[in-house]
Amino acid sequence: MEIGAPDTEREIEIVPLEEPVPVPAPAEAPVEEPVPS
Amino acid sequence: MSEIHTEPIVAWRLWHVRRHEDEHRLESFTWHHVSWPARRRFEARCPTHGEAAPVHGHECGIYAFRTRELAEDLLRRYTGIRQHYGRRYHELPPLRQGCPIALGRVSLWGRVIARQHGFRAQYAYPYELFLIGGDDGLARELRGLYAVDVSPS
Numbered sequence: 001m002e003i004g005a006p007d008t009e010r011e012i013e014i015v016p017l018e019e020p021v022p023v024p025a026p027a028e029a030p031v032e033e034p035v036p037s
Numbered sequence: 038m039s040e041i042h043t044e045p046i047v048a049w050r051l052w053h054v055r056r057h058e059d060e061h062r063l064e065s066f067t068w069h070h071v072s073w074p075a076r077r078r079f080e081a082r083c084p085t086h087g088e089a090a091p092v093h094g095h096e097c098g099i100y101a102f103r104t105r106e107l108a109e110d111l112l113r114r115y116t117g118i119r120q121h122y123g124r125r126y127h128e129l130p131p132l133r134q135g136c137p138i139a140l141g142r143v144s145l146w147g148r149v150i151a152r153q154h155g156f157r158a159q160y161a162y163p164y165e166l167f168l169i170g171g172d173d174g175l176a177r178e179l180r181g182l183y184a185v186d187v188s189p190s
Contacts, residue, residue, distance in 0.1 A: 021077060
């Protein structure tokens with residue numbers, strides 16, 4: 001891919017507070033129905 | 038000395054969408070059979086510089102364009118469609134059957150080398166995808182796999 005001339009390069013350091021990678025939602029524990037005694 | 042930022046750059050690029058065993062994956066547009074992992078960052082690797090990619094004066098790193106128009110220009114060149122004299126194409130060309138392409142935004146971070154039209158980055162993950170030549174089912178599959186928005190176009 002052509003992204004411009006190499007002589008225009010400048011370096012940027014990006015340190016995100018949180019990586020922009022989605023994490024799967026935690027599995028929810030099944031809730032037990034209260035059974036009337 | 039480089040500038041330091043905390044917000045990822047969001048740029049534009051293209052991917053091939055190819056089947057790997059029982060699921061589809063995003064693949065590098067220019068490197069054959071280099072697939073992008075799901076739910077973890079894609080990391081630049083260079084045969085010469087290893088994990089130091091991207092390196093000044095070399096062509097290594099994960100590539101992306103500054104604008105959607107630049108990514109679409111590459112797609113037109115890839116599909117062999119060029120501008121008429123003095124008249125631009127505004128519609129994307131049809132693709133070969135069974136060879137879908139994803140056009141989309143990508144988050145870039147780590148060491149990033151900026152040029153006039155785009156970037157070479159150390160780490161990347163898709164941000165949002167527009168599927169070209171794929172159906173709703175493929176969009177759903179990629180959405181579930183990469184956990185990002187995928188729109189069939």
